[in-house]
Amino acid sequence: MNDTIVEARNLIKHYKDLNALDNVNLSLSANRIYGLLGRNGAGKTTLMSILTAQAFATSGEALVFGASAYENEAVLSRICFIRESQKYPDDFQPQHAFRSAALFYKNWDQAFADRLAEDFQLPIKRRIKKLSRGQLSAVGVIIGLASRAELTFFDEPYLGLDAVARQLFYDRLVEDYAEHPRTIILSSHLIDEVANLLEHVVVIDRGRIIMDADADDIRGSAVTVSGSAETVDAFLLGRKILHRETLGSLASVTVDESLGSRERAEAQELGLELSPVSLQQLVVRKTMAGVGSTGVGSDTGDFADDTLEARR
Amino acid sequence: MSRTVAVARMQLINKWTYIGWPLTILAASFLMSLAIFALIPVQEGKYGGGSQAPMWYFLVLGIQSMTLVFPFSQGLSISRKAFYLGTLGLFSLIALGMTGLYLLGGVIERATTGWGVYGYFFNIPWVTDGPWYSTAAFFFVVMMFMFIIGFWFATIFKRWGTSGTLVSTLGTSVALIGLAALTTLLGWWGYVGSWFAQQSPLSISGWAALLCVLLAAGSYATLRRATP
Numbered sequence: 001m002n003d004t005i006v007e008a009r010n011l012i013k014h015y016k017d018l019n020a021l022d023n024v025n026l027s028l029s030a031n032r033i034y035g036l037l038g039r040n041g042a043g044k045t046t047l048m049s050i051l052t053a054q055a056f057a058t059s060g061e062a063l064v065f066g067a068s069a070y071e072n073e074a075v076l077s078r079i080c081f082i083r084e085s086q087k088y089p090d091d092f093q094p095q096h097a098f099r100s101a102a103l104f105y106k107n108w109d110q111a112f113a114d115r116l117a118e119d120f121q122l123p124i125k126r127r128i129k130k131l132s133r134g135q136l137s138a139v140g141v142i143i144g145l146a147s148r149a150e151l152t153f154f155d156e157p158y159l160g161l162d163a164v165a166r167q168l169f170y171d172r173l174v175e176d177y178a179e180h181p182r183t184i185i186l187s188s189h190l191i192d193e194v195a196n197l198l199e200h201v202v203v204i205d206r207g208r209i210i211m212d213a214d215a216d217d218i219r220g221s222a223v224t225v226s227g228s229a230e231t232v233d234a235f236l237l238g239r240k241i242l243h244r245e246t247l248g249s250l251a252s253v254t255v256d257e258s259l260g261s262r263e264r265a266e267a268q269e270l271g272l273e274l275s276p277v278s279l280q281q282l283v284v285r286k287t288m289a290g291v292g293s294t295g296v297g298s299d300t301g302d303f304a305d306d307t308l309e310a311r312r
Numbered sequence: 313m314s315r316t317v318a319v320a321r322m323q324l325i326n327k328w329t330y331i332g333w334p335l336t337i338l339a340a341s342f343l344m345s346l347a348i349f350a351l352i353p354v355q356e357g358k359y360g361g362g363s364q365a366p367m368w369y370f371l372v373l374g375i376q377s378m379t380l381v382f383p384f385s386q387g388l389s390i391s392r393k394a395f396y397l398g399t400l401g402l403f404s405l406i407a408l409g410m411t412g413l414y415l416l417g418g419v420i421e422r423a424t425t426g427w428g429v430y431g432y433f434f435n436i437p438w439v440t441d442g443p444w445y446s447t448a449a450f451f452f453v454v455m456m457f458m459f460i461i462g463f464w465f466a467t468i469f470k471r472w473g474t475s476g477t478l479v480s481t482l483g484t485s486v487a488l489i490g491l492a493a494l495t496t497l498l499g500w501w502g503y504v505g506s507w508f509a510q511q512s513p514l515s516i517s518g519w520a521a522l523l524c525v526l527l528a529a530g531s532y533a534t535l536r537r538a539t540p
Contacts, residue, residue: 049539052389054386054539054540055539056537056539069389071391071392071393071536072391073315073391073394076389076390076391077315077389078389079389080387080388080389081387081389082387083387083540086383086384086387087379087380087383087384087540088380088384089323089326089329089376089380089381089384090329090376090380091326091328091329092325092326092384093326096325096326097384099322099325100322100325100384100388101388103318103321103322104315104318104322104388104389104390105388140387143387143388149389
């Protein structure tokens with residue numbers, strides 16, 4: 001399926017002193033799980049807010065199901081976006097929030113919501129105001145899952161959830177997604193935890209999309225080569241280096257390229273060790289590469305410093 | 313349309329917010345007033361202002377529907393228009409029900425000569441002196457006014473933050489003081505006084521209703537661009 005259901009064109013969101021979104025172009029297809037990854041303040045929530053018409057772009061266009069979501073009931077009724085800092089009516093208990101969601105989502109599954117509440121050990125008759133951070137997150141997660149909206153956003157849904165609850169969320173998400181395919185956008189900075197769920201990865205940094213690729217294409221798109229510093233450097237001469245670490249005379253260098261089988265064989269002959277780069281490593285390295293002055297120049301600069309340091 | 317109705321139903325899921333608390337506040341205020349009336353050993357009409365107690369709660373409701381219910385409605389992808397119409401519609405119904413209760417209370421009160429203790433809670437001099445529909449209009453409009461003013465201030469706050477609220481509050485005060493100063497300068501207080509003397513509860517309700525409509529329209533214009 002390649003029906004585009006979300007399309008952002010030249011989105012710019014300008015706050016007083018920063019560009020929260022800096023010319024974002026994005027196109028998302030139906031029935032996939034997307035990861036929207038990036039650091040805190042990178043623009044993840046802003047982007048999701050604008051797509052769902054909860055906030056307004058300074059300029060540019062955001063289309064969901066082919067139209068702007070703003071005041072558009074036909075589009076809005078197919079979207080669910082519970083934000084990380086979601087507010088609830090003062091007297092509401094989780095059960096009230098669930099019954100509210102049931103009024104607005106035609107695919108709402110109350111039995112599923114009840115089961116999830118039990119899984120998360122959520123006290124559904126306690127005032128939401130009195131819930132812990134993790135329980136508050138659970139309320140949002142349950143609404144997001146049980147609403148079965150065609151386009152569901154999860155905004156850092158794991159805040160305050162313990163490891164067991166997080167795993168539960170990931171498991172339930174995958175199970176339910178298999179039975180009821182829909183488009184899910186999972187914003188996260190715990191990348192390793194969600195890496196296996198994602199079919200497509202969008203990385204945003206300082207308001208710009210710095211990576212937009214299929215998870216399958218990303219796996220193996222970068223590799224870390226380690227061995228004696230001189231051999232490694234000679235082997236990787238002229239390649240796109242993302243990161244370099246040295247320990248004594250040993251170096252471990254991450255390149256933003258995949259190696260062919262001939263190159264892999266060559267590396268083995270040279271006694272170099274090849275290891276895969278996790279999605280989290282890749283995102284961190286790419287984001288950090290952007291923080292430095294930019295481009296290949298700074299990479300070689302780091303390279304020289306590291307080399308000097310290693311030789312001392 | 314159905315989503316507008318759903319917005320109203322959503323806010324009735326917890327019956328306390330819109331029904332339980334107003335009735336509790338009214339009952340508590342009524343019983344306390346009655347106890348005080350009974351303690352005053354006077355055999356003539358005693359009037360208290362206790363029946364205004366729920367009005368202040370309506371002000372709070374107006375504020376909270378903007379600061380808390382609106383963000384929640386956004387999370388459920390409810391359009392701003394559906395939220396606005398559903399919330400205002402719900403409140404109109406509540407105000408209508410409360411007005412009915414006040415009228416009924418007033419009738420019983422008169423029939424029992426102030427609950428047997430000459431205490432008047434629902435009857436207020438001047439306000440309830442006219443025909444029943446004038447009394448009804450007055451109560452209804454006052455309740456709507458309290459809710460809408462709370463809602464309006466909260467929309468200003470949501471949209472423009474503390475500074476916006478401050479500017480609009482100060483601005484309103486300055487404008488009112490300016491009007492008063494102008495009236496003094498021109499020596500018009502006499503006219504103002506006689507204008508007020510000519511007003512009936514019904515005409516005051518009319519003016520207040522006009523103000524409600526203006527504030528409600530202003531709130532909607534602001535809400536259209538508000539973010540949760």
